[in-house]
Amino acid sequence: xxxxxxxxxxxxxxxxxxxxxxxxxxxxxxxxxxxxxxxxxxxxxxxxxxxxxxxxxxxxxxxxxxxxxxxxxxxxxxxxxxxxxxxxxxxxxxxxxxxxxxxxxxxxxxxxxxxxxxxxxxxxxxxxxxxxxxxxxxxxxxxxxxxxxxxxxxxxxxxxxxxxxxxxxxxxxxxxxxxxxxxxxxxxxxxxxxxxxxxxxxxxxxxxxxxxxxxxxxxxxxxxxxxxxxxxxxxxxxxxxxxxxxxxxxxxxxxxxxxxxxxxxxxxxxxxxxxxxxxxxxxxxxxxxxxxxxxxxxxxxxxxxxxxxxxxxxxxxxxxxxxxxxxxxxxxxxxxxxxxxxxxxxxxxxxxxxxxxxxxxxxxxxxxxxxx
Amino acid sequence: xxxxxxxxxxxxxxxxxxxxxxxxxxxxxxxxxxxxxxxxxxxxxxxxxxxxxxxxxxxxxxxxxxxxxxxxxxxxxxxxxxxxxxxxxxxxxxxxxxxxxxxxxxxxxxxxxxxxxxxxxxxxxxxxxxxxxxxxxxxxxxxxxxxxxxxxxxxxxxxxxxxxxxxxxxxxxxxxxxxxxxxxxxxxxxxxxxxxxxxxxxxxxxxxxxxxxxxxxxxxxxxxxxxxxxxxxxxxxxxxxxxxxxxxxxxxxxxxxxxxxxxxxxxxxxxxxxxxxxxxxxxxxxxxxxxxxxxxxxxxxxxxxxxxxxxxxxxxxxxxxxxxxxxxxxxxxxxxxxxxxxxxxxxxxxxxxxxxxxxxxxxxxxxxxxxx
Numbered sequence: 001x002x003x004x005x006x007x008x009x010x011x012x013x014x015x016x017x018x019x020x021x022x023x024x025x026x027x028x029x030x031x032x033x034x035x036x037x038x039x040x041x042x043x044x045x046x047x048x049x050x051x052x053x054x055x056x057x058x059x060x061x062x063x064x065x066x067x068x069x070x071x072x073x074x075x076x077x078x079x080x081x082x083x084x085x086x087x088x089x090x091x092x093x094x095x096x097x098x099x100x101x102x103x104x105x106x107x108x109x110x111x112x113x114x115x116x117x118x119x120x121x122x123x124x125x126x127x128x129x130x131x132x133x134x135x136x137x138x139x140x141x142x143x144x145x146x147x148x149x150x151x152x153x154x155x156x157x158x159x160x161x162x163x164x165x166x167x168x169x170x171x172x173x174x175x176x177x178x179x180x181x182x183x184x185x186x187x188x189x190x191x192x193x194x195x196x197x198x199x200x201x202x203x204x205x206x207x208x209x210x211x212x213x214x215x216x217x218x219x220x221x222x223x224x225x226x227x228x229x230x231x232x233x234x235x236x237x238x239x240x241x242x243x244x245x246x247x248x249x250x251x252x253x254x255x256x257x258x259x260x261x262x263x264x265x266x267x268x269x270x271x272x273x274x275x276x277x278x279x280x281x282x283x284x285x286x287x288x289x290x291x292x293x294x295x296x297x298x299x300x301x302x303x304x305x306x307x308x309x310x311x312x313x314x315x316x317x318x319x320x321x322x323x324x325x326x327x328x329x330x331x332x333x334x335x336x337x338x339x340x341x342x343x344x345x346x347x348x349x350x351x352x353x354x355x356x357x358x359x360x361x362x363x364x365x366x367x368x369x370x371x372x
Numbered sequence: 373x374x375x376x377x378x379x380x381x382x383x384x385x386x387x388x389x390x391x392x393x394x395x396x397x398x399x400x401x402x403x404x405x406x407x408x409x410x411x412x413x414x415x416x417x418x419x420x421x422x423x424x425x426x427x428x429x430x431x432x433x434x435x436x437x438x439x440x441x442x443x444x445x446x447x448x449x450x451x452x453x454x455x456x457x458x459x460x461x462x463x464x465x466x467x468x469x470x471x472x473x474x475x476x477x478x479x480x481x482x483x484x485x486x487x488x489x490x491x492x493x494x495x496x497x498x499x500x501x502x503x504x505x506x507x508x509x510x511x512x513x514x515x516x517x518x519x520x521x522x523x524x525x526x527x528x529x530x531x532x533x534x535x536x537x538x539x540x541x542x543x544x545x546x547x548x549x550x551x552x553x554x555x556x557x558x559x560x561x562x563x564x565x566x567x568x569x570x571x572x573x574x575x576x577x578x579x580x581x582x583x584x585x586x587x588x589x590x591x592x593x594x595x596x597x598x599x600x601x602x603x604x605x606x607x608x609x610x611x612x613x614x615x616x617x618x619x620x621x622x623x624x625x626x627x628x629x630x631x632x633x634x635x636x637x638x639x640x641x642x643x644x645x646x647x648x649x650x651x652x653x654x655x656x657x658x659x660x661x662x663x664x665x666x667x668x669x670x671x672x673x674x675x676x677x678x679x680x681x682x683x684x685x686x687x688x689x690x691x692x693x694x695x696x697x698x699x700x701x702x703x704x705x706x707x708x709x710x711x712x713x714x715x716x717x718x719x720x721x722x723x724x725x726x727x728x729x730x731x732x733x734x735x736x737x738x739x740x741x742x743x744x
Contacts, residue, residue: 189612189628190604196629197569197600200636204593206578221576228569229601232562237690240561246659254656256561257568264572284626287618318609 008077009068009085009092013039013108016142021117025138031128035117038142039064039101039108043084044092049371050149051176054090055139056080056099057156057163059350060230060279061271063107066099067092082354089358089365095152102159103138104130104278112274113214123274125211130278132159132286136166140174150174152368155361157181157350158317159279162286165325169288172301177368179361181309181350184321185295185328186287191316194233195280198226202273211274223273224264231263236313236346295328302329306336307364309357311349337364380449381440381457381464385411385473385480388514393489397510403500407489410514411436411473411480415456416464421743422521423548426462427511428452428471429528429535431722432602432651433643435479438471439464454726461730461737467524474531475510476502476650484646485586495646497583502650504531504658508538512546522546524740527733529553529722530689531651534658537697541660544673549740551733553681553722556693557667557700558659563688566605567652570598574645583646595645596636603635608685608718667700674701678708679736681729683721709736 015037019025024032041064046053056066058079067084069075078099084090090097101109104127112127119126143151154167154175161183168178187195205222207213244256289295308326310319319340329336341356343349350357387409391397396404413436418425428438430451439456441447450471456462462469473481476499484499491498515523526539526547533555540550559567577594579585616628661667680698682691691712701708713728715721722729 186618188609189616189618189626190609192616192618192626193604193612193628193632196626196632197597197604199629200593200597200600200633201573204597221572225569225572225576225597228572232565232569237560237562240565244561244564245665246558246561246564252653254561254564254568256565257571260565260568261572281624293617 008075008081009043010071011041011043011065011068011078012071013041013064015039015108016145018103018110018138018141025141027128028131028133029129033110033128036110036114037108038103038110038138040142041065041067041078041099042146043067043097043099044095046096046147047370050147051152052095052370053143053146053148053151054095054097055143055151055154055167056084056090056097057139057154057160058099058102059156059158059160060283061267061276063105064099064101067097079351083358083361089354089361094370096148098143098146098148100139100142102279103135104275104282106272106275111272112211112278113272122214124214127274127278130282132162132166132282133170135282136163136170139163140171150176152370153177153179153365155179155181156183158183158347159283161317162283165288166286168302168304168306169299172303175304177305177307177364179307179309179364180322180325181357182311182314182317182322182347184317185298185325186289187284188321191233192284194229194316195284197229199277199280201225201229202277208273211277213273218268219273220268223268223271223276226273226276227267227271228260228264231260233316234347236315236344238313238344239346242344295324296331299329299332299334302332302334305364305368306334307360308336308338309360310338310340311345311347311353312340312342313344314347314349316347380447380453381415382443383413383415383437383440383450384443385413385436387411387480388517390475390482390510390513397513399500400503400505401501405482405500408482408486409480410475410482410510412514413437413439413450413471414518415439415469415471416467418468418519419742422519423524424467424742425515425518425520425523426467426469427515427523427526427539428456428462428469429511429526429532430471430474431528431530431532432655433639433648435477436471436473439469451723455730455733461726461733466742468520470515470518470520472511472514474651475507476647476654478644478647483644484583484650485644494586496586497646499646499650502654504534504538504654505542507654508535508542511535512543522548524742525549525551525737527551527553530555530719531655533689534655537660538658540674540676540678541671544675547676549677549679549736551679551681551736552694552697553729554683554686554689554694554719556689557670557697558661559656560693563605564656566601566688567656569601571649571652573597573601574649580645583649585645590640591645592640595640595643595648598645598648599639599643600632600636603632605688606719608687608716610685610716611718614716667696668703671701671704671706674704674706677736677740678706679732680708680710681732682710682712683717683719683725684712684714685716686719686721688719
């Protein structure tokens with residue numbers, strides 16, 4: 001635990017060439033990318049045996065800038081700066097921390113807004129389907145290129161938690177520890193339904209134009225509503241009661257409604273509607289259960305230590321869904337632990353409840369030996 | 373309890389003249405209606421002492437057709453036909469049941485789509501603000517016109533539950549029993565936020581045109597999304613798991629998503645966007661708490677028996693909010709009972725869990741004596 005604040009890391013985003021015409025990146029559901037990069041950042045140094053790496057997988061709409069101050073953006077702080085840095089939970093004096101932006105996003109990695117080399121125009125509606133498996137395979141190529149020989153830990157919340165689960169299934173011998181946070185083995189029907197509201201809001205915006213809007217007006221209104229609906233799944237009812245209640249913001253608006261409007265208005269400046277759809281689709285279709293919907297036997301190949309973390313008021317990925325993963329792991333004698341953090345902050349507690357999270361994560365990491 | 377099915381009531385909707393130029397209907401927040409009717413239906417007969425009337429207040433988007441078969445609409449069944457009729461919970465052999473369509477709606481009562489006598493055009497954006505209090509005052513005028521001298525019971529779920537609470541506060545000596553179901557003394561911040569998603573979807577539809585669209589295209593896409601978001605608050609996560617789970621409906625759609633799309637598509641044929649906004653506004657602003665948000669002392673004037681009913685998985689009006697009403701009633705020595713029905717059906721359980729509801733309601737009604 002940090003006893004005094006260390007100076008912030010000064011960081012820059014870097015780019016890894018994922019695909020080139022002579023080395024395309026094949027996709028799980030068909031097609032390939034013939035060009036394209038992944039944006040990433042690293043914090044700390046890789047040790048000689050290459051076994052002190054920690055991979056951070058971000059949630060739905062975040063970016064590679066997880067820690068420190070981003071020099072190119074007026075020292076903007078990373079979204080998990082509370083967790084990553086010298087003497088923090090992911091201690092950069094000990095670990096080589098890699099944070100990779102997601103394939104299909106719009107934060108420096110190849111996505112629907114990128115230029116399709118075949119047409120010299122943005123992909124738009126022609127961007128291929130991306131899966132969580134594709135995202136993880138791209139991350140594997142990135143960290144392999146950095147000289148990492150095994151991951152001391154892979155972690156992430158929300159979509160990052162899905163990636164973490166995919167990691168332990170796809171690369172069981174490459175990972176020593178995994179911390180899936182606030183995620184699920186497969187999105188519930190309610191989650192799928194909520195996603196549909198966002199999707200319809202984007203698809204029905206007259207500016208969406210089937211996804212080909214880059215030379216025109218963006219579907220701003222639809223995207224704002226999509227974000228409002230999504231944002232509401234990240235925060236809990238008790239949180240909203242505590243922070244907004246029934247406070248007014250003018251005669252015909254409540255403060256909580258104004259907050260949502262502002263959330264939507266801010267989001268359209270920082271996120272692309274096609275990426276919203278591409279990543280939502282990956283999140284919705286991710287499903288590691290067998291054909292009967294059961295997790296029994298699914299984790300047979302898993303060889304690492306696992307720490308599952310849920311938040312008591314997480315509405316989108318409730319603790320009982322993580323409990324199901326835990327039960328399946330335990331039934332296969334995998335070294336797993338499960339913690340539910342009691343909080344009113346809902347799904348977004350992975351960003352706000354960093355003190356409790358730090359304690360649990362630090363304890364877990366110290367049980368994973370490094371060679372050097 | 374019914375032991376055998378009685379023949380369905382054959383019913384017709386009737387209309388009560390609420391306002392005329394010489395007798396306008398004044399509104400709580402200013403303005404008045406100079407013309408306009410309330411649609412209503414009645415089932416059973418009023419007794420001589422005029423004390424066997426039961427008033428049914430419907431939820432947000434329902435109508436006056438609560439029971440029996442509506443002759444004018446191919447014998448369409450009423451939305452609470454399971455609860456109202458001969459030997460049913462609201463036994464029409466014993467009670468004179470009145471079901472009134474809400475002021476501000478679009479199901480036969482005056483609302484934004486009605487003709488404004490001043491312009492001979494639909495009110496649209498100029499329709500005045502309506503409150504739950506206005507709705508209840510209009511209902512009072514209706515039932516007074518029918519010769520009712522006191523209500524044996526007033527009941528309703530959701531917005532109808534808010535009306536029921538308003539009734540016991542506004543007309544304490546007119547009501548002998550009240551059954552507020554699945555409602556709240558004031559909508560939570562989460563409820564307000566959910567409402568904002570629906571509202572933004574309507575307001576941002578290019579066809580909405582500030583509310584003046586009656587001679588043009590209706591804001592169908594926005595209204596469909598508004599309904600999708602609202603509908604999702606009426607059903608619970610376990611209900612969706614049980615009925616839809618992760619079943620697919622084609623390669624890129626889950627069955628639960630298709631259900632929501634169909635829900636939206638059906639809704640735009642039966643409901644007006646301006647009424648959606650007018651009624652939502654009334655629901656959101658309804659608040660019987662004092663300035664500090666407390667219910668203590670609020671029910672001091674209440675003189676009737678009260679039965680509160682909540683549903684265990686109601687996401688919009690959770691049992692703990694009804695518990696708060698119950699606690700406030702009990703602290704003032706009011707004859708109140710509180711039942712939470714265990715169900716996976718969420719808020720809409722007031723429509724589906726009618727067997728459990730019937731049992732509780734019948735028991736309650738038999739404790740309210742009639743003079744004749």
